[in-house]
Amino acid sequence: MFAYVVRRIIQAFFVLLIVMLLTFSLPYFQVHGIRAPAYTVLGTKATPYNVAIWAKQHGMDHSYFDRFWTYATQVLFHFNLGRSYKENSSVWGIISLYVPRTIWLAAVSLALTTIIAIPLGIYQAARRNTVGDYTATGVAFVLYAMPSFLLCMLLLDAFSFHGPHLPNSPPQGVQAWAMFTSPEGFILPVAALTMLSVAGLSRYMRGTVLEVLVQDYVRTAKAKGCSSRRTLFKHAFRNALGPIIVLLGLSIPALLGGALIIESVFNYAGLGIQTVFAAENLDVPTVLGITLLVAILTLLGNLLADIALGLVNPRIRIEGTKA
Amino acid sequence: MTDLTERERVSPIEPPDPPTTLSTDDQIVPMWRQRLRIFFHNKLAVASVVFLFLTIAACFLVPVLHPTNQTNQAATFGLPWNAAPSWHHWLGTDSSGFDELGRIFYGGEYSLTLGFVAGFITIVVGTTYGMISGFAGGITDTLMMRLIDAFLSIPYIFLLITLIAIFNRSTVFLICIIGFTLWWGNARIIRGDALLIRNLEYSQAATAMGARKWHIIRRHVFPNSISNIVTVATFSVADAILFLSALGFLGLGIQAPQTDWGTMLQAGTSQIQNGFWWEIYPLALVFILVVVSINYIGDALRDCFEVRLLER
Numbered sequence: 001m002f003a004y005v006v007r008r009i010i011q012a013f014f015v016l017l018i019v020m021l022l023t024f025s026l027p028y029f030q031v032h033g034i035r036a037p038a039y040t041v042l043g044t045k046a047t048p049y050n051v052a053i054w055a056k057q058h059g060m061d062h063s064y065f066d067r068f069w070t071y072a073t074q075v076l077f078h079f080n081l082g083r084s085y086k087e088n089s090s091v092w093g094i095i096s097l098y099v100p101r102t103i104w105l106a107a108v109s110l111a112l113t114t115i116i117a118i119p120l121g122i123y124q125a126a127r128r129n130t131v132g133d134y135t136a137t138g139v140a141f142v143l144y145a146m147p148s149f150l151l152c153m154l155l156l157d158a159f160s161f162h163g164p165h166l167p168n169s170p171p172q173g174v175q176a177w178a179m180f181t182s183p184e185g186f187i188l189p190v191a192a193l194t195m196l197s198v199a200g201l202s203r204y205m206r207g208t209v210l211e212v213l214v215q216d217y218v219r220t221a222k223a224k225g226c227s228s229r230r231t232l233f234k235h236a237f238r239n240a241l242g243p244i245i246v247l248l249g250l251s252i253p254a255l256l257g258g259a260l261i262i263e264s265v266f267n268y269a270g271l272g273i274q275t276v277f278a279a280e281n282l283d284v285p286t287v288l289g290i291t292l293l294v295a296i297l298t299l300l301g302n303l304l305a306d307i308a309l310g311l312v313n314p315r316i317r318i319e320g321t322k323a
Numbered sequence: 324m325t326d327l328t329e330r331e332r333v334s335p336i337e338p339p340d341p342p343t344t345l346s347t348d349d350q351i352v353p354m355w356r357q358r359l360r361i362f363f364h365n366k367l368a369v370a371s372v373v374f375l376f377l378t379i380a381a382c383f384l385v386p387v388l389h390p391t392n393q394t395n396q397a398a399t400f401g402l403p404w405n406a407a408p409s410w411h412h413w414l415g416t417d418s419s420g421f422d423e424l425g426r427i428f429y430g431g432e433y434s435l436t437l438g439f440v441a442g443f444i445t446i447v448v449g450t451t452y453g454m455i456s457g458f459a460g461g462i463t464d465t466l467m468m469r470l471i472d473a474f475l476s477i478p479y480i481f482l483l484i485t486l487i488a489i490f491n492r493s494t495v496f497l498i499c500i501i502g503f504t505l506w507w508g509n510a511r512i513i514r515g516d517a518l519l520i521r522n523l524e525y526s527q528a529a530t531a532m533g534a535r536k537w538h539i540i541r542r543h544v545f546p547n548s549i550s551n552i553v554t555v556a557t558f559s560v561a562d563a564i565l566f567l568s569a570l571g572f573l574g575l576g577i578q579a580p581q582t583d584w585g586t587m588l589q590a591g592t593s594q595i596q597n598g599f600w601w602e603i604y605p606l607a608l609v610f611i612l613v614v615v616s617i618n619y620i621g622d623a624l625r626d627c628f629e630v631r632l633l634e635r
Contacts, residue, residue, distance in 0.1 A: 011469075018473035023485075030489050145561070145614035147568040147585065150607055153592040161596055257478035261569055275481055276573055279488035287485050291477055298476040 001310055008306050012299045019295045020075065024068055027284045034060055037085050037282040058085070081289035086281045091289035094274065099293070102263070102270035104179055105186075106255050109193040110248070113255075117198045118244060121205025125213055126232055128206075136202065143199035148258055152192045152265040159188060169267045189266045196258045197251055204247050212240045242313045249305020253298050361627040368623030371616030378613055382431035391425030394580040405599050415601040417587075418594060426587060427606050433583040435613075437498050437567050442560030444502030449509030449559075450552055454540060456510070457517025468514070474507045480569060487575045494577055497570070501563050509555045516548035550628030557621030561614050568610070584610050 030036040038051040046054075059067060074080040081091035124133045143151065160168040170185035171178060179186045212218065213236055221235045222228070260272030267273070271290055278286035363369055392398050399420030406416045414423035456467040474482075486500050517540075520526055526543050534542075564584075570576040571585020584606060591603030 015469060015472045015476060018470060019476060022473060023477075026485065026489055031491065036489075141615055141618065142611060145565075145611050145618060146607075147565060147572065147588060147610070149569065149572040149592065150588055150610075153595055153603075157595050253475065253478040257480040260478070260480050260484075261572065264573060275484055279484045282488060287488070291481055291485060294478055294481055295473075295476045298478065302476070 004310055005307055008303055012303055016292075016296065016299060017072075020072060020292060021068070023288050023291050024071055025064075027288075028064070030282075034284075037284055040282045041085050075292070081292070082285040084278075084283055084286050086278070086283040086286070091285050094286055095271070095289055095293060098270050098274050100175070101268065102256070102259055102272065103297075104177075105189060105193065105263075105268065105270060106252075106259050108179065108186075108190055109197060109259075110252075110255060112190065112194040113197045113201065113251075114248060116194065117201045117205050120198070120202055121209050121244070122232065122237060122240075124202070124206040125209035126228075128210065133206075137206070140199045140202040143195060144203075148192070148196050148261045149265050151195065152188075152262060155188050155192055156265075172267075172269055189262050189268050192265075193255070193258055193262050196262075197255050200254055201247055201251055205244065208243045208247070209236065209240045212236045215239070238312075242309055245305050245308045245312065249302050249308075252301035256294055256297065358627045362623055365623045365626065368620055371619045371623075374612060375616045375620070378431065378609065379435055382428045382435055385428040386425065386432065389425070391422040391429075393421050393426055393429045393582070396580070405594065405597070405602070408601050414605050415599070417602050418590060418599075423601055423605070426582065427584075427609060430582045430584045430587045430606075431609075433494065433577050433581060434564055434567060434585070437494070437501070437577075437583070438560045438564035440498050441502035441505065441563035441567075442556055444499070445506040445509060445559040445563070446552060446556035448503060449506035449555070450513050452506065452510040453513025453515075454517050454544065457514040457521060458536060458540065458544075464514075468511070471507050471511055474504075475511075479505070479566070483566060483570065484573070484575065487570065492575065492578055494581065497567070497577065501566060505559055505563060505566070509559060512551055512555055513548060516551050517544050520544045520547050550625065553628070554621050554625045557617060557624060561617040561621070564614060564617075 027034045027036075032039070035051055035055050038054045039046055042050055042054060055061060059070065062070075071082070074082065079092070081095070083090050084094055087094060120136060124136050127133055156168055160166050166187055167185040168188070170189060171182070179190075217239075218231060218236055221231045226235070256271075259270065260275060262268065263270045263272035264276060271294065275287060275290050277283075278290070386393075396419060402420040403416060404420045405418055406412060408415045412422050412424070414427070417423050417426060452467070456464050459467070482504065483500065486504065487497075490496055490500060520543060521539070526539050529539050529543060567576060567583060568585030568588060571583055571587075572589045574586075574589070576586045577583040587606055588603065588610065591599075591606060594602045
């Protein structure tokens, strides 16, 4: 198990290096090269002299490789993501304000998704081709086909502008912990994100459980006289758990991407809003920092899913130890 | 040195044409006709195709046959803004005074064109990459797949926003940016297919008989992975339309005076509190139905390529 985890961590590390190389190289493709942000910082009428000074201040007179080496060593050994072009602050200073809020939003939604999607998948597979199954599939299909901001607006229309008049935006400037102490403002964003990720997952969930239900060992369990509930939970569910965990792990990029739109709709100050804001201002270090952080979160999620998979599935655990 | 595989192949004796009386419908049913039969058996899929076709036709024909002003803001002066549906404006007007029904078709032109072109680019690039990776094997394959892992670990919308901030926002660039960045998942699926089929007995037999790699790709791998290619392409079109709408919501979509469904929905959602339902619900319905039918066609196509369902 330990060797397996170590190998996965090394793999994730290499993927992270590639991500860093890719995101670092992107600004070189701007229309005016890496100096393009100078015009958004200094104004469109900046003289070439001022631009040159600004570029020198930000180390742009060094070669590509020099700059990447500095960037990579600063990030990896000093956890220093650089300084924002636009704000008078380090990138980490900007991000650290918003990271907990986004992580809490995503984590609570992921927990709720797990609680809803797994029983739903089992229900749909066990009662397949019934009215309940068709309804769930239909709702998921429509939710999946809907732009996420439209779902948010419909929720706002139904529960905030009319009906129970929930707050249309979570309170600003409070810790994300407020989600548990005064949850009213957080209900709609969390509900929207949960609905989106349940819709995205439920089709695969049903298929996963269904695939297990047609296996020989399930038939054997039924044949030896197992009650249908015992068959479902003791034999089928245990075996479906592996693919389900992988699905949940792989859903993290979609979850964080959905969080970006939802943060914009509900004005939930998090990483997503900050990305849009920084991208519009060509604040390259902030965008790179957030992208890198989000990639790390994704890789971490995949890693945890792999480890959890190893824990529930002894075959993978043993294979990993041998290799 | 002569390579045995480079020899002129002796052309096999042509089998005599089967008597035409044999090839009646109930004896030899061509594969494509069986597949078509399965597809047409699925009534919802047929309905989806019809709906999609009608929508595309309407989006491209109505602005030509019955042009409404959708770009000239000056010409809307004096016209009612946010007017409720009436005989003159079937779906009312939007907050700039443009006819809403005409605008749905007008915006659809951009959304659908972008969706289909980006979906096409996606599948061409994804298939090529996946096939090369699956066939190269070894260190090339590993490197190519790690690159895909890296791409996939950045949530797509974050990357899209970064790219759009960096590059131009013209329509052509939007198509290219979405088309050339949405193929990573597809490449992984196609690569899995290529790897699987390459190692199947018939490919190995072809290799043993001296077939070159290109021949095996063309005659064995490609035809046998076409089901996944077509299905994945269909879903890519739906994804491209959805991502474009998300960009429209963030104000990064197609720029004024042109518009697309995402930008229109965004404009409509800002009027939702005022109760101007005609600015959002008709378009939302069309949008959802289009994406649902594309996804449904994808599902039905996957079913009709499923060999186990043939000749049931």
